[in-house]
Amino acid sequence: MSWKFNGIGKLRVTWFFNGQPLSTNDRLRVTETDDGTSTVKIRQAELGDQGIYTARAINAFGEAEAQTTLKIDCIKPVINTNLNTALKVTKGEILTLKVVASGTPKPHIVWMKDDNELTPNDRIQVTTSTANNDQHTLTILNVQPEDQGEYSAMISNVGGSLQSDKCKVIVSKSPVFVVKPTAQKVKQSATAVFVTTIDGYPTPTVTWLLNGKLLTAKKGVQVQFDATTGQARLFVENVDLEQHAGSITCRLENPHGNQEETVRLDVLAAPIITKELPKEQEIVSGRDVTLKVIVRGSPRPSAQWFFKDRAIKPENVSVDEANNEYQLMIKQASVVRSEGTYRVVLMNEVGEVESTPCTLTVREPVKLTKVKPASDAIDLQEGKAFDIVVNVSGKETPKVQLTKDGKAVPLISEGTTRYTFSVTNVKREDQGIYKVTAKNKTSTEEITVTLNITGEFACISKTNFAA
Numbered sequence: 001m002s003w004k005f006n007g008i009g010k011l012r013v014t015w016f017f018n019g020q021p022l023s024t025n026d027r028l029r030v031t032e033t034d035d036g037t038s039t040v041k042i043r044q045a046e047l048g049d050q051g052i053y054t055a056r057a058i059n060a061f062g063e064a065e066a067q068t069t070l071k072i073d074c075i076k077p078v079i080n081t082n083l084n085t086a087l088k089v090t091k092g093e094i095l096t097l098k099v100v101a102s103g104t105p106k107p108h109i110v111w112m113k114d115d116n117e118l119t120p121n122d123r124i125q126v127t128t129s130t131a132n133n134d135q136h137t138l139t140i141l142n143v144q145p146e147d148q149g150e151y152s153a154m155i156s157n158v159g160g161s162l163q164s165d166k167c168k169v170i171v172s173k174s175p176v177f178v179v180k181p182t183a184q185k186v187k188q189s190a191t192a193v194f195v196t197t198i199d200g201y202p203t204p205t206v207t208w209l210l211n212g213k214l215l216t217a218k219k220g221v222q223v224q225f226d227a228t229t230g231q232a233r234l235f236v237e238n239v240d241l242e243q244h245a246g247s248i249t250c251r252l253e254n255p256h257g258n259q260e261e262t263v264r265l266d267v268l269a270a271p272i273i274t275k276e277l278p279k280e281q282e283i284v285s286g287r288d289v290t291l292k293v294i295v296r297g298s299p300r301p302s303a304q305w306f307f308k309d310r311a312i313k314p315e316n317v318s319v320d321e322a323n324n325e326y327q328l329m330i331k332q333a334s335v336v337r338s339e340g341t342y343r344v345v346l347m348n349e350v351g352e353v354e355s356t357p358c359t360l361t362v363r364e365p366v367k368l369t370k371v372k373p374a375s376d377a378i379d380l381q382e383g384k385a386f387d388i389v390v391n392v393s394g395k396e397t398p399k400v401q402l403t404k405d406g407k408a409v410p411l412i413s414e415g416t417t418r419y420t421f422s423v424t425n426v427k428r429e430d431q432g433i434y435k436v437t438a439k440n441k442t443s444t445e446e447i448t449v450t451l452n453i454t455g456e457f458a459c460i461s462k463t464n465f466a467a
Contacts, residue, residue, distance in 0.1 A: 002039040003066040005057035013038040016054040045072055047104055076159030077103035080134065083152065083167040088256070091173035091201050095140040095147065099164050101155045102134045109136040110154040112163075113147075145171050145201055174257030175200035178230065181250050183264040185298065186239050192265055194234040196250050204252040206232045210265075211246040241269040241296055270351025271297035274324075277342070277358035283333045284442050285364040285395070291328045291342055293355050301346040308340045335362045335395065364395040368438045368445035371418075377450040380426050388421040388449055390436050398438040405432040428453045 005011050015022040015030055015038070024030055027043045038057075042049055053068045081100035089095045101107050106129055111118045118138070120126045127137040140147055148171040153164040179197035186192040198204060206225050208215040215234070217223050222235040236244055245267040251260040275294035283289040295301055303319070303326045305312040316329045326346065330338050339362045344355045371389040380386055392398050400419050402409045412420045423430050431453040438445050 001053055001068045001070070002037055003055040003057075003068075004035065004037045005055075005064060005066075006036055007057065007059045007064075008061060009059045011036055011057045011059050013055055013057045015040055016056065018051040019054075022053070044078065045075060047072055047075070072104060074157070074159040075102075075104040077101050077107040077155045077157055077162055079155065079162065079164055082165045085165060086168045086170070088170045088172060089143050089147075091143055091145065091171055093143055095138075095143045095169060097138040097151055097153075097167060097169075098135055099153045099155075100135050101129075101153075101164075103155075103157045103159060105157050106134075107155045107157040110156075111138045112152045112154060114149045143171055147171055171201065172254075172256035173199070173201040175204035175252030175254055175259040177250075177252070177259065177261055180261050181234075181248070181263050183266070184248075185266045185268060187268045188241060189238050192234075192236040192239050192244070194236075194248055194250070194263070194265075196232050196261070198230045198232060198252055200252060200254050201256075202254050203227055203230075204254040204259075207251045207253075208234045209249040209251065210236075210244065212249070236265070239265070239267050241267040241272065241298065242274075245269075245296055245298060266298040268298050268350060269296075271295050271301040271346040271348055271353045273346070273353055273355055277344070277355050279356060280359050280361065282361045282363055282441075283330075283338075285334055285362050286332055289330045289333055289338075289360070291330070291344075291358055291360075293326050293344055293346075294324050295326055295346050295353075296324055297346065297348050297350070299348045299350075301348045301352075303344050303346050305342065305344045307342055330360070333360070333362050335364065338362055362395070363440070363442045364393070365443035366392070366394040366398045366438045366440055366445045368392055368398075368436065368447055370436075370447050370449075373449060376448060377452070379452045379454050381455040382427060382453055383425050386423040386426045386430065386451060388434060388436065390419050390438075390447065391417050392419060392438045393417055394438070394440050394442065396440045396442075398440040400436065400438045403435050403437070409434070411436075426451070426453060 005013065013032060029041050030038065031041065032038045038055055040053060050070055050072050053070060055066045057064050079099065079101050083097060083099055109128060111126060118124055123141045125139040129136055136153065138151070148169055150166045150168050152166045155162055155164065176199050177196060178199050181194045181196040184192045184194065198206065208223060215221050220237045224233040232250065244265055246265060247262050248265045249260055249262040252258060273293055273295050277291055277293055281289065303317065305317055305328045312328065316331065318327045320327065326344060328342065339360055341357045341359050343357045346353050369391040371391060372387045392400050397416060400411060402411045402421055409421065414420060431451055434449045434451060436447050
């Protein structure tokens, strides 16, 4: 819309919309030329742009107005919200596609699949826009694999037409177990058979694992799958407790997911110890220690622990079933209550086995007690007696050492627990720092005594006299 004004001097032109100053933005702009022409440009006109546009020109001698009434009869369609470029939907679920398109008059929508027009029916439903809503919806119930493809919307009115982005719909179904495999109990050397029925789209691949390791079609193992019925079978011939007992996993996988089921394969056999008790074990007094054996057998064996051939009550006995580990916890071990020989007997309805014995030795940390002197620092006059007396205990027997100012000094042992160092008449050279160190495998203890020699000491010097 343009108006040209003539007048003396510089003209100032102001635009009004329905009597109010016209607001400009990126879509609506006002431009002026040197010949007095003022133009309003509207990009992508909307219904809200309808109305009376007034141009008012003013100079020093007066003003003039010109009016234009804008009426919008048609606006070509515009897509305000487009389709996603891709969408995944699960087989049997509901697919919903939405596009928001505006225009005057309201545009007509035709939904397309792979460039073919879709015909609504009980399963394919189309919802059109309303007076207050420009959203158009395509809904497909109970999605099937044949619904996979590229969808778009053809949008048109008398002002023109356009096509939405294409949305690639991928129909999938994660693998599922229709009939799950079940646990099997099979006697030693017999054949174990596992059966399952599966579903999924595309048809899942089926793999079998024994204790987490892939089973392949080889001697003694057969794998079958019927794609028509979805039935999968695993045959394990000549089962052996050591080779085959444990967990059987059936794993399903397709591009859209995976699923697995794990069941037990129990081989009926007498208990076998696969990891024995240690022949010897050491523990520090006051700490907890756990004795363990790993046993295979089916049915799962029960355990009876013994200490010095006396049965142990079950309060501190446990079983880690996932790892076939039988445990005995000895709490706050001590020499009197805990040191000795342990063993375990494992049994089931097929037979029993006894572990090798384990000798538990309880180590005690060093205990170092100073008997003499009473103080850690002592002052003595020259000629006095000086004694260091300590009591030492621990298991194993600690090694005891005395040093004076870092140099070894002999100690006298009285039995196995008392050690003595004596000086009958101390001299100035006996002054220093004495350290007693007691050490075994468990710990190290130290005590320090500082000896200071006091009193006056004779000092003789030679003097020369001049004649």
